Amino acid sequence: MKCPYCSSEDTKVIDSRSVDEGVRIRRRRECFSCFQRFTTYETVETMPVMVIKRNRGREPYNRMKLTNGILRACEKRDISIDQIDAIVDKVEAKIENSFEREIPSKTIGEYTLEVLKDVDEVAYVRFASVYKQFKDIHSFLEELNKLISEK
């Protein structure tokens, strides 16, 4: 497994554990060259979950895409890569628990907001502003008020 930081192929597994009730194995690895640590997942290849997009088109669910969206929302916040990984894991658990083979991107967005709400309010609002595509400042304020009243 190539190191994502320096591309060295000289890496070792420092921890392996079964996650999601044994559906996946999470491995922590360390690079021998640059000593950075990273995580890989091992899964059985199954039928992908299909995401129904806003335009009704479909594409296979993509963990990287979700991770990037969350990364953008968490920019400059005190949230580590491991925490982001954990957020994505929680969203994926929600997707898996829905037992749907096809899931609207809107639903994945809602799941993500549910998880983000407990992690970081600013990241939550940022993600919501991209995701909900607020029509105007009023619908944006409405969302903020909802968040504040739930506190």
Ligand SMILES: [Zn+2]
């Ligand atoms: Zn490296």
